[in-house]
Amino acid sequence: MQVPVLQLDAFATSRFAGNPAAVVVLPAFPDDAVLQAVAAANALPETAFVVPSGDRYRxxxxxxxxxxPLCGHATxxxxxxxxxxxxxxxRRVVFDTASGPLTVDREGAGYRIDLPVRTVRPVPLQPALAAALGxxxxxxxxxxxxxxxxxxxxxxxxxxxxxxxxIARLDRTGVVVTAAGDGEHDFVSRYFAPAKGIPEDPVTGGAHCALVPFWAARTGRDTFLAHQASPRGGELTCRLVGxxxxxxxxxxxxxxGSIEL
Incomplete structure (x- = not known):
């Protein structure tokens, strides 16, 4: 069976910037082992598998x-x-996912995605984290x-x-680092997740589910222009809405193109 596969650079306005993702369109989900094998062969930070479901998609x-459980750029x-x-x-599509319904709307020259907030809580510094970061x-x-x-x-x-x-040996699967911006951007960040097969993610929608409420609590604002400072880099306009x-x-x-399953 041949199925369509497309590769896109997300959170980017030119090729070879932002975060690359593959999107595979399927009539139904095959065994998980097949999905994992396809993602491994694609060798990109994320592969999204899309299945039509009425007027929505899984x-x-x-x-x-x-x-x-969640990936912003591949969504x-x-x-x-x-x-x-x-x-x-x-103009609008709703995806049913492990993180609930996620909506993507066309907006201007790009798209707006609606994602759930991630609760951030303070914890004591782990010496292993400081050592891993340097x-x-x-x-x-x-x-x-x-x-x-x-x-x-x-x-x-x-x-x-x-x-x-x-970092891969830490007790959590990823590390987000952030600081206040020093120019046109309100804050900057990077994201490392080698335990998930992603040494450094170029632009991470999911990390901003935590970063946006984090910076909102510190600044009293709800709208930000953010920059993920990976080698590829990416810019995101972010807003906290409830x-x-x-x-x-x-x-x-x-x-x-297409792949044979």
Whole structure:
């Protein structure tokens, strides 16, 4: 059986920027082992698997090594595929996922995704976290599956060269680092998740589910222009709306074809 596969750069306005994702369109989900094998072969941070379901779609996400409960950039990419390839002209699509219904709306030259807030709580600094990062954070937090480390300056976030093997041994599967912005951006961040097969994620929608309420609580604001300072980099317009986070970004199609399952 041949099925469509498309590769897009999400949270980007030009190719080879932002975060790459594959979107595979299926009539039904095959065995998980097949989905994982396809994601491993794609060798991208995330592969989104989309299945039509009435006027909605079912959506699952896999890194090269594991299935994850939420992925923002691959949801953005899946929305672009639905609105530009599967149903050209469609303005809104709802995906049923492990994180509940997620909506993607066309907005200007890009798309807005609606994601659930992740609760952030302060925790004492773990010496192993500081050692893995190679710096001592000002404050540390957790958002469920991730550590979140606040650094003194945006320049510290950009210059960070963590020990990825040590990060993979921590008691949570990912580490978000952040600092207040030093230019046009309100805050900057990076995200490391080697335990999930992603040494550094280029632009992470899911991390902003925690970063947006985190910075909202510190600033009293609800709207931000954020920059994820990975080597590829990406810019996100973010808004806190109750217990939801709205992220706006564009997608650029890079490759289109099919695979045999």
């Amino acid at each position: 959506l699952r996400w896999f890194t090269p090594t594991v299935e994850v 953005l990419a899946a929305g672009a595929v639905v609105c530009e390839r599967l149903e050209p002209g469609r 710096v001592t954070p000002l404050e540390t937090f957790v958002d469920g599956g991730n550590h979140l480390a606040l650094l003194p300056r945006a320049a510290d976030v950009r210059a960070l060269a963590p020990d990825l093997a040590a 217990d939801r986070v709205h992220l706006h970004g564009a997608c650029v199609l890079r490759r289109e």
